[in-house]
Amino acid sequence: MNEFKLEEIVSATDNFCPSRVIGKGSHGCIYRGILEDGQFVAIKKQSSGLQKLQDNTKLENEACILSSLSHNPYLIRLLGTSRDSFKNKLLVMEHMPKGTLHEFLHLEDDETTLNWSQRFKTAVQIAKAVQFLHEENPTIVHRDIKSANVLFDQNLNAKLADFGLAIRMDGYDSLSRPAAGTIGYLDPCYTVPSKLSTKVDVFSYGVLLFEIISGRKAIDVSKKPAAIVEWATALIQQGRVLEICDERIELPHHMEDTIKNLAFIASRCVSLMENLRPSMAEIVIQLEKSIIDEQSVVRFPLWTSFLCGFALQRWQRKLGCKTDSTQINNKGNGSGVTISKGALLVREILAEIT
Missing domain, CATH: 1.10.510.10 (Transferase(Phosphotransferase) domain 1)
Incomplete structure (x- = not known):
C-alpha cells in the first residue's frame, strides 16, 4: 500500500483548508485533495475529538480491511495512507465527485x-x-x-x-x-x-x-x-x-x-x-431477475410497434389506398369498419403462416 508523505497531503488539501471539506461524520472529516500529478483524491482525517484521544482504531481498521480486499468495482478504493504530525492515521481514497x-x-x-x-x-x-x-x-x-x-x-x-x-x-x-x-x-x-x-x-x-x-x-x-x-x-x-x-x-x-x-x-x-x-447472494439473484423481466417488458412494445408498422404498409399496398397509422375505413359495404393496429398485426401474421 502506498505511503504518502505528510507534505504531499498538506499541499493537496491546502493545509486542510475548511473549504476543502466534502464530508463529515462522527469519526472524522473528508477533504478534497489534488495531488502533484493532478489526480483528485479524498483524504479522510480523524475528528478533533478522536485526535485528542489519539484513538486511531476506526481509521486503522478501515485501512486494514480495505487493503486486504481485491479490487471490486462497487467498493471504494484505498489509494494509500499517511500520518499527521501527531502520528494520527490519514487515509487517501479515490475521489467520488457526485457525492452521496x-x-x-x-x-x-x-x-x-x-x-x-x-x-x-x-x-x-x-x-x-x-x-x-x-x-x-x-x-x-x-x-x-x-x-x-x-x-x-x-x-x-x-x-x-x-x-x-x-x-x-x-x-x-x-x-x-x-x-x-x-x-x-x-x-x-x-x-x-x-x-x-x-x-x-x-x-x-x-x-x-x-x-x-x-x-x-x-x-x-x-x-x-x-x-x-x-x-x-x-x-x-x-x-x-x-x-x-x-x-x-x-x-x-x-x-x-x-x-x-x-x-x-x-x-x-x-x-x-x-x-x-x-442472504445477499439470494438478493442479487432476485434483483438480476428483475432486470431481465424489465428488459423483456420494454422490448416487446418496440417489436410490436415495428411489426404493426410493417403490417400496415402491406395492407395499404394491398388496398391501394393511403391510411393513417391507426385505422382503415372500408366503405365498400356502406359501413365504416375500424381496424386496430393489433388486429392488423394478428391478421397479417396469420396470413403469413397459413
Missing part, C-alpha cells in the same frame, strides 16, 4: 434526485458490494450500510464506503466488539457482540432499499411513524405497495413490478426473524 446517495435522495432540490432506473441500478450495485464482503474468507460484516456511505462516481455508479466499523469474522475478537451502527439502520436483533452475523448487514440493506424507493429518511421525527421500516412494512401488509414510492418522480408503468419486487425484498430483509431474511 443521501444527498441525492434528501436535498430539497427535487430536480436533482435520481430517476427510477438510477435508483434500481444503485440498489443492485450496493447489493453486489455487500455480497462480495460476505463471501470473503473470513466473512466481512460492514455494520454501517446507509445512504450517507453510498458514493457516486462521475457516471453515477455507486460504491460502498466507510469501513470504520467493519469486522472480519476471524475469531473470538470479532465477536467481542460492542454492537455498533447507525440508528434507523441498525438491526434491532443485534444487541450484543455475539449476535453479529451477515444478517446485520441484510437488515441495514433493507432499510436502504426502503429509503431508495420512498425518498424518505430512515428516521424522520416529523412523520408518523418516524421509522421508515414501521411505515413501509405496514403499507406492504395492507397491499398498498406503490404508496411507498417517492411522489416527486413519476413511476413508469413498465417499472411498477420491478419496484414492487424491490419493496418485497426490503420487507424480507427487515424481518425481525433473522432466519427469514435472505
Whole structure:
C-alpha cells in the first residue's frame, strides 16, 4: 500500500483548508485533495475529538480491511495512507465527485434526485458490494450500510464506503466488539457482540432499499411513524405497495413490478426473524431477475410497434389506398369498419403462416 508523505497531503488539501471539506461524520472529516500529478483524491482525517484521544482504531481498521480486499468495482478504493504530525492515521481514497446517495435522495432540490432506473441500478450495485464482503474468507460484516456511505462516481455508479466499523469474522475478537451502527439502520436483533452475523448487514440493506424507493429518511421525527421500516412494512401488509414510492418522480408503468419486487425484498430483509431474511447472494439473484423481466417488458412494445408498422404498409399496398397509422375505413359495404393496429398485426401474421 502506498505511503504518502505528510507534505504531499498538506499541499493537496491546502493545509486542510475548511473549504476543502466534502464530508463529515462522527469519526472524522473528508477533504478534497489534488495531488502533484493532478489526480483528485479524498483524504479522510480523524475528528478533533478522536485526535485528542489519539484513538486511531476506526481509521486503522478501515485501512486494514480495505487493503486486504481485491479490487471490486462497487467498493471504494484505498489509494494509500499517511500520518499527521501527531502520528494520527490519514487515509487517501479515490475521489467520488457526485457525492452521496443521501444527498441525492434528501436535498430539497427535487430536480436533482435520481430517476427510477438510477435508483434500481444503485440498489443492485450496493447489493453486489455487500455480497462480495460476505463471501470473503473470513466473512466481512460492514455494520454501517446507509445512504450517507453510498458514493457516486462521475457516471453515477455507486460504491460502498466507510469501513470504520467493519469486522472480519476471524475469531473470538470479532465477536467481542460492542454492537455498533447507525440508528434507523441498525438491526434491532443485534444487541450484543455475539449476535453479529451477515444478517446485520441484510437488515441495514433493507432499510436502504426502503429509503431508495420512498425518498424518505430512515428516521424522520416529523412523520408518523418516524421509522421508515414501521411505515413501509405496514403499507406492504395492507397491499398498498406503490404508496411507498417517492411522489416527486413519476413511476413508469413498465417499472411498477420491478419496484414492487424491490419493496418485497426490503420487507424480507427487515424481518425481525433473522432466519427469514435472505442472504445477499439470494438478493442479487432476485434483483438480476428483475432486470431481465424489465428488459423483456420494454422490448416487446418496440417489436410490436415495428411489426404493426410493417403490417400496415402491406395492407395499404394491398388496398391501394393511403391510411393513417391507426385505422382503415372500408366503405365498400356502406359501413365504416375500424381496424386496430393489433388486429392488423394478428391478421397479417396469420396470413403469413397459413
